Amino acid sequence: MQCIDAGLSIHRRENRYGQVLTDEQGNVFFTRMVLRFKEDAIDIPCVREQMKGDVSYRQMLDHTYRQMYAESSSSTSSGPGDAAESIGDGSPFLSQAVTQCVIEVQKLKSTVSRPSNPSFISAKRIRTESGVVADNQPYLGITREKLEAVIRAAYNSHQMPEVLLALWAKEGSNRMVTSARVVPQATTAQNAKALFRSQVYFEDLGSDHFIVTTRPPGSRDNTWDPRDSAASSHETHFATQVGRLVKSGLLSEDVTSAINAELVVSSSAPFSVQPTIKFYALSLQLMDALFSQMQSNSFPQVKYLSLALNYMQWNNGTETFKKFLVSADKHRREPGFLSAGEPMDLEQWALHTRPKSVEWVQARINAIRFMHYIQSYQPIFASSLNLIKPGIEELLLPSSVG
Numbered sequence: 001m002q003c004i005d006a007g008l009s010i011h012r013r014e015n016r017y018g019q020v021l022t023d024e025q026g027n028v029f030f031t032r033m034v035l036r037f038k039e040d041a042i043d044i045p046c047v048r049e050q051m052k053g054d055v056s057y058r059q060m061l062d063h064t065y066r067q068m069y070a071e072s073s074s075s076t077s078s079g080p081g082d083a084a085e086s087i088g089d090g091s092p093f094l095s096q097a098v099t100q101c102v103i104e105v106q107k108l109k110s111t112v113s114r115p116s117n118p119s120f121i122s123a124k125r126i127r128t129e130s131g132v133v134a135d136n137q138p139y140l141g142i143t144r145e146k147l148e149a150v151i152r153a154a155y156n157s158h159q160m161p162e163v164l165l166a167l168w169a170k171e172g173s174n175r176m177v178t179s180a181r182v183v184p185q186a187t188t189a190q191n192a193k194a195l196f197r198s199q200v201y202f203e204d205l206g207s208d209h210f211i212v213t214t215r216p217p218g219s220r221d222n223t224w225d226p227r228d229s230a231a232s233s234h235e236t237h238f239a240t241q242v243g244r245l246v247k248s249g250l251l252s253e254d255v256t257s258a259i260n261a262e263l264v265v266s267s268s269a270p271f272s273v274q275p276t277i278k279f280y281a282l283s284l285q286l287m288d289a290l291f292s293q294m295q296s297n298s299f300p301q302v303k304y305l306s307l308a309l310n311y312m313q314w315n316n317g318t319e320t321f322k323k324f325l326v327s328a329d330k331h332r333r334e335p336g337f338l339s340a341g342e343p344m345d346l347e348q349w350a351l352h353t354r355p356k357s358v359e360w361v362q363a364r365i366n367a368i369r370f371m372h373y374i375q376s377y378q379p380i381f382a383s384s385l386n387l388i389k390p391g392i393e394e395l396l397l398p399s400s401v402g
Contacts, residue, residue: 087253088262088282090152090388097387098148104380105147109139119376126372129352132365134372141174145277147380149176152281154381154388156252158292161381161388163307164284166373167291170311170366171206180266180274191231192271193263198224198234200275200283206315207287212237242286250289255282294318301325301346308351308371312363315370324360331359 091097111117113136115124123134142165150168154161168174177200186192201207202224212233213222225233238256245251262279266272295310297318302309302325313321328346331337337344337353344353351368355361385392 087156087255088152088258088278088285089155090148090281091155091390093387093390094148094151094155097151097384098144100384100387101147101151101380102144104383105139105142108376108379112137112139118379119372122372122375126368129354130364130368131354132368134369135169135376138169138373138376142380143176145178146174146176146280149277149280149284151381151384151388152278153284153288156285157288158250159288159307160378162374162377163291164288165377165380166370167287167311167314168205168284169373169377170370172204175204176280177204177275180264180272182270182272184270185226185228186231186271187228187269189265189267189271190235191228192265192273193260194231194235194238195226195228196263196273196275197238197259199226205283205287207283207290209290210238210241210286245286245289245293248289248293250293251285255285258282259286290314299325301329306347307374308367309347311370312350312367315366316363324363327360 108117108119112119114120119136119138123136126132126134146165146168150161150165153164157164165174181196183192183195186195198211201210202213202222208222208224211224212230213224215222242251242254242256246254259279259282262276262282264274264276291310291314294313295305295307297305297313299305299322305313312324316324325346328350332346332349333343337349350360350364351371355364381388
């Protein structure tokens with residue numbers, strides 16, 4: 001390492017350097033050291049490659065990217081905090097990003113059986129580690145419309161686009177209603193919207209959180225009430241849950257009305273409802289906010305929730321997930337999982353060993369398969385990330401490194 005410049009001051013935050021290093025006068029705190037590296041000391045190609053293959057690293061960059069725009073008092077460039085772009089509309093480069101991602105899906109779909117395909121690699125590793133059989137055709141059913149919905153949502157999302165697509169695939173097999181669907185029981189247009197939206201959330205997006213559900217005695221699965229008389233309850237519950245996400249700060253604005261506005265209803269009974277692509281984009285942003293809220297929960301057994309572990313919480317609920325963590329913490333300390341007297345990492349045990357029938361087998365299988373979808377879908381968006389989230393790759397430039 002070669003130090004080519006050192007000093008007692010540093011540029012302020014508006015120039016993309018960390019304010020935490022300096023006092024109000026811009027002087028470096030005595031407990032801090034500032035190094036400025038030669039431009040060629042940073043291996044940009046290597047960093048870009050890590051960004052393509054490491055979801056956690058990309059999440060960190062995305063978080064910094066969003067913060068950079070949110071804290072900028074004079075920025076006029078396009079970014080996730082810009083009022084110029086309405087939530088759900090996507091970036092100014094939406095069409096170009098979608099086209100590139102469609103091409104990537106076609107390439108991946110045509111090579112899915114080759115050993116070099118990311119999905120093939122992921123499925124083989126998972127089968128070797130855990131014995132779990134992962135989806136060997138994860139790209140089937142991914143249409144241009146679905147990609148556009150994900151890319152629109154990803155512009156403002158906390159999670160990366162492959163995570164949004166993986167949630168959709170794991171919960172609803174990428175199902176998407178693109179034509180008008182009759183809601184025969186609805187007596188009003190408003191009820192038709194509420195019931196249609198609730199059915200899509202329950203069956204296609206796995207977003208039970210936003211509808212009223214019950215669990216019959218003896219059943220492991222929730223169910224929802226599709227009757228016309230339940231429509232108002234679903235609507236009230238929906239608006240309440242969206243409002244809570246706004247209050248938490250994980251959703252930038254209340255999108256209740258915006259989502260309903262993207263449902264086109266026929267003028268008379270029997271009412272039919274047709275969703276727009278933006279309906280799905282806004283709905284994915286709700287899923288993103290809820291998933292991110294869950295990921296911020298803290299538990300004594302783990303320091304950080306990976307995407308796959310957080311999916312277990314998403315899929316089973318926080319209270320059940322707490323019970324899983326207690327159980328997993330005990331199992332990882334069993335003799336068969338000790339190395340030099342030290343217990344196996346909890347996530348390693350949960351996601352990279354063979355689940356036994358009495359060790360939360362289905363919850364672990366679901367999380368492993370979710371992890372497979374993320375690894376399969378990440379290459380779809382990698383080369384278009386700067387179009388999906390304009391400016392995110394600027395974080396890799398030397399001028400952005402403090």
